[in-house]
Amino acid sequence: MGSDSISPLLGTSDKKPDPSPRNKGLDLLSRREHSVAELRAKLVMRDFDPSAIDVAIDTLVHDGLLSDDRFAAAFVASRIRKGQGPIRIRGELKQRGVAGELITKHLEQADVDWVQLACSVRDKKYGSARSTEYREQARQSRFLQQRGFSGEQIRAATGNENVGDNQEAVDDA
Secondary structure (H helix, E strand, C coil), X not given: CCHHHHHHHHCCXXXXXXXXXXXXXXXXXXXXXXXXXXXXXXXXXXXCCHHXXXXXXXXXXXXXXXXXXXXXXXXHHHHHHCCCCHHHHHHHHHHCCXXXXXHHHHHHHCCCCHHHHHHHHHHHHHCCCCCCCHHHHHHHHHHHHHXXXXXXXXXXXXXXXXXXXXXXXXXXX
């Protein structure tokens, strides 16, 4: 017997069958949670037929394997552990196609004191001593703003009452 006749028996064929959109979706979901919009975009990038993608997404949702609610909960928890604030988390979830009601629900249900989180993130980077210099307070405020904290949370964390007054408008974006 030559090596050509053995490889099908051993399963070492170089050709892999093209996965269905459902199987590729399962493969992606086995690595991490995805939003419906994220998974749809990834399947579209792999040139699957749009109607087959819709059927696969509907099946995955129906089977409970794909859930924006579960994705949002896991995403919020993950970002809180990374020290990110509610504004940034909200924006990232919107980019991933999660509905506004789900975002609000999971941010409100999060068992976190945002001011305390902002304080601990600031303390980790800059130490526990509060600066009285304007430049240093502004630098720390910018850092917390980039992390997604509101003006009120930043003021509480930095001990500066004059920082972040215009940040509240971003909360609604």
